[in-house]
Amino acid sequence: MNRINTKLQENKKLLSIYFTAGFPNLNDTVKIIQDLEKNGVDMIEIGLPFSDPLADGPTIQDSSTKALKNGMTTEVLFNQLKNIRESVNIPLIIMGYFNPMLQYGVDAFCKKCKDIGIDGLIIPDLPVDVYHDNYKEIFEKHGLINIFLITPQTPDERIRFIDSVSNGFIYMVSSASVTGSQSGFGDDQKEYFERISNMNLKNPQIVGFGIKDNATFNQATEYAKGAIIGSAFIKFLNDNSVENIDSFVKSIR
Template sequence: MKRIQKALQQDKKLLSIYFTAGFPNLDDTIPVLKSLEENGVDIVEIGLPFSDPLADGPTIQASSTEALKNGMTTEILFKQLEGIRDHISIPLIIMGYFNPVLQYGVEAFCKKCAEIGIDGLILPDLPLAEYNLHYRQLFEKHNLANIFLITPQTSEERIREIDEASNGFIYMVSSASTTGKTSGFAEEQISYFNRIDELQLNNPQIVGFGINNAETFSQATLKAKGAIIGSAFIKTLTNDGLSGITSFIKQLR
């Protein structure tokens, strides 16, 4: 968690990249992570693949299906990540769906994350009320930031509740959509970015969904602290493999 706080204190807009662990090949997890850090990425979301990723569009779902076919499991991901802190110093967040975490055991999962040096979790289908009631203490005990999502439809009252429960950043979904859907931001999104900025929340916001190039990155980070790119990066991995990473990241800012 400290690594997240430290990254957020930097005087620059943060670039965060999502990728699916075990994609394109089972053993690509560590090489991808190293390449992302070398290319100046500030935060990485490591996707724990799930068979039924409700909030994701076709690109990320296809990468999850492929990763599962490659044999990726929670156990294997943790094994791959052992000793990762000898090589990588940027914040690492695991992003996945709640069921695999539940089957691993939430406490065991949190403990393992802490041992490895994972800084936070994004579990889109773990609702705020459940988190506060059952899991918040556990996350806090293991110094894991729980990153919540907000959308243009989230009420101010609920945003305040989410802000209260957050201890890293808030994942601001740019529009009502699944991942990989939109291209370019309309007036509507820009005014949403401004509206959230004016709320003066305790936690900085990082924008995700719909960011795929330098233009959308700079639009998204006009007010927000950073932006997350997922589907566009997965497409690069699909088309060019790991050798496409450097040029993809360089053209973003």
């Protein structure tokens, strides 16, 4: 069974952390992953930096720019992660845009992920119908789970189609804004969380965008299986040493 599915079966609210590979320094990637697991994080999203990250707010865009300047590339990331499964057991997901994967070759990219021990991909600009028609067989051949995003504006019919195509979890974007642009959740978001919960989808949901502390983590997971923190962790890395990751995780849990 894929590590993501195994983790989703645990009787707990899951904490997933996103960070940009190659930030703050090019060779911090493996240490950050190891420290996050050591401090109780359940899943990790490794951001593959891209020059035109449409869904990302200023904090993650800035980290991507710095990572690219540091020399991060798809090949560098794969090289950094080649022995990651000797020290890390939790699910690892690469989050990135489709263009670098196309340039690498989708089949070759997926095979490399499988060889390294990557469990899934999040590709915000790959529409679910395009994936279903053209790439689903490739992903499944290599044992990769592809995770799709929904927003408050996603029609129910499309949500159900995404649910039918998915075999892991659904990334429930808390609002239609970019990452890092929220402070807490209002009534509209809570109604959205509850509405999706009441759809009784076969895949659990994990909430992203707007989670930054214990209060927002608890709000987001009231109706969902877990929550994803990205911009708040990137800000923490920008302001603190990578040696202090334990204090960030403790502030969320």
